[in-house]
Amino acid sequence: MTEITIARAGSSDRDARLPRRWRLPVTLLYPLIGIGVLLGVWWVGGAIVAADPDTVAFSDFAPAPAIAALVHLAVSGKIWPQAFASLSRIGQGLAIATLIGVPVGIAIGRSRAFQRMTHVPFQFLRMISPLAWMPIAVMAFATWDGAIIFLIAAAAVWPVTFATANGLRKLHPNWHKVARNLGAGPARMLWRITLPAVAQDILTGVRLALGVAWIILVPAEYLGVTSGLGYAINDARDTLRYDNLAAIVLFIGLLGFAMDSCCLALIRRYAWHPEN
């Protein structure tokens, strides 16, 4: 399982020793340097593209036209319906993945027999690229939306399942015994002990799943739908609006970052492991 750090970016014991008035600037300094380097590379790339007569047609990929296009798309409101359509698909796909992944993960973590029974089929299925299901999904679902949500769920279910199972394995064996001794029935055991104990692991799985879902979303929205950020990218390419194309890519990055930050905040809220 991929480890995701949830340490506060830029904060450390050394930062804590700084005078209070220096802490915020120092905390912001490193991310700002990173963003600056990224913008610099993008700007240099744009300048190189613009300087070459063979590629000058793509010069709108540069930061200035892209950021201007993003502002225009946001202010004119054109990007929001597309963003809402994509977020709705991501949300539904993740919800399905979580509703399947958490109980299956709990079953794997609690039952050695179930873990052994499912190990080979799950590892086999996990290794199939979700995009490989695309033709089957298109045939199996009546709507394009249904197919896209299926693809997102098929990709997102594995991180949630394995993170939950991994969390269950780390639980103190006495926690369930104590609860049983104190009279917990299966429902209370689940809500009061099991789920809070693995909440952090489930949310870490959801965070990983979110990253995978974003990766799947754009190519999946190249399917027959007429809404969504993937569709908008395809449309911008077809109409040669490269500034819009770059703006939508930038928007996808910003939206993904915002959602990841929300996940991180939730993980911190439910984290109880001593190392956190």
Added chain:
Amino acid sequence: MLHIIKVEGLAHHYGRARSVLESVTFGVDKGEIVAVVGRSGGGKSTLLQLIAGFVRPAAGRIFVGGKPVVAPTRACILMFQEPSLYPWMNVAQNIAIGLDFAGLGRGAKPRVAELLKLVQLEESADTNVQRLSGGQQQRVAFARALAPQPEVLLLDEPFSGLDPLTRVDLQREVREIARRLGLTVVIVSHDFDEAVTLADRVLVLAGRPGRIVGEVAVAIDGVRNRDTMEFRRIRARLADLFHTADRSLAPTTYAAAI
């Protein structure tokens, strides 16, 4: 007098290879504090797990409050060697969890306040349990075990991970609280001092598989000081009983080969 705990001809083994207990028979009276001493790995913890109903015995019968033990119940609470607290909860929530399981969540506050006072943790009610010392954590575990008002409390070496000073303090507190509440307690330990400090009667578990080879009454009034003659005499008697029996009991039911 009717025993509140009755263990008759108890035997247990893990797989076919390792027999841990054999022909264990004893009774515990209501309100009595009984210690079972024996070596580590000698079947003490298994004995408590069997009495608590977590494990079904290979042979023999166990009764708690006149009823055969078939599964864990709130009437007989087992407190483990580690506090096993829920780290996502604070002190008060940990203590209240048993009351919540019993459907008494709404009326739990006065009972929790009473228990916090009993274990001297009133100031720490809202503190996350991970911030407490080992001794404080065991106090919370003790309060949590007392919350559902069990008839019997089973203690599986709960003080073994603590520093000596905290350990002695807690042993005295547990004895005093159990006395005050009229609680029946069975504690298992490998520490003769702990057994004499806490118990009214000490059972000696020796041999492999373990069996009860003798018992010693601890008739010391008031605070039990380890430096008194009486304390030392009882401790020496226990040690003598244990070592004599342990040497004479040859293994009888080990598998020939694994």
